Amino acid sequence: MSVATGERVLASAPLIGGEGVVAGTREALYVADRRLPWEQVEAASWDQDSSVLTVSEVGAGAVHRLAVDSPVRLLQLVRERVTAxxxxxxxxxxxxxxxxxxxxxxxxxxxxxxxxxxxxxxxxxxxxxxxxxxxxxxxxxxxxxxxx
Structure with missing residues (x-):
């Protein structure tokens, strides 16, 4: 996964059963081969039992459900950046x-x-x-x- 020029990954979580990661920078969340600026992210949650990270986009935007491993730091970053x-x-x-x-x-x-x-x-x-x-x-x- 590559991020936009000038951005650096602050937190990430590896996808389970495949290659790739979900990652967050100061400017955006990178999920499902997409760059979502923080103002476009409505919320994110993680179901520990199923290891599924759910990221919803603002308004009638997409909902991404991804199997990830231990996204604790990533969820903290999402909460902080969305609130900000x-x-x-x-x-x-x-x-x-x-x-x-x-x-x-x-x-x-x-x-x-x-x-x-x-x-x-x-x-x-x-x-x-x-x-x-x-x-x-x-x-x-x-x-x-x-x-x-």
């Missing part, structure tokens, strides 16, 4: 359910903010009332960050 990428989170109460407006920033001195809206299972993102509430919450959050 969150600039703002704001709950949005909806007529049914709720949503969250989330602003995330890439590492490495990048000042660009990426915005996401996450809906719970009860929310209907196509409902015009929901669209209006989320649009207003997103505008307010962007204004609060000076990210017009």
């Amino acid at each position: 990428s969150v600039v703002l989170q704001r709950a949005v109460p909806l007529p049914l359910g709720s949503a969250r407006v989330v602003a995330r920033r890439a590492g490495g001195g990048n000042r660009d903010v990426t915005w996401f809206v996450e809906y719970d299972a009860l929310a209907d993102p196509d409902d015009p009332a929901v669209v209006a509430l989320v649009r207003a919450a997103l505008a307010s959050a962007r204004d609060d960050l000076g990210d017009a």
Whole structure:
């Protein structure tokens, strides 16, 4: 596995039964032959009984399930880097359910903010009332960050 120029691996976990590793740098997580910038990683968990590392991408992104050996340091890095990428989170109460407006920033001195809206299972993102509430919450959050 090779990482992008200027990056260095801070933690990794070997894949079980095959060649390769899952690795993390200051800027990204390398999983399944993909480079995922930290602001694109929603969460990671490890099932000790099955030795499966599950990495989910933000929003409706992919979910990667990989058999790995002892990813303790890697999970610590994921937790730290994902948390560090969150600039703002704001709950949005909806007529049914709720949503969250989330602003995330890439590492490495990048000042660009990426915005996401996450809906719970009860929310209907196509409902015009929901669209209006989320649009207003997103505008307010962007204004609060000076990210017009």
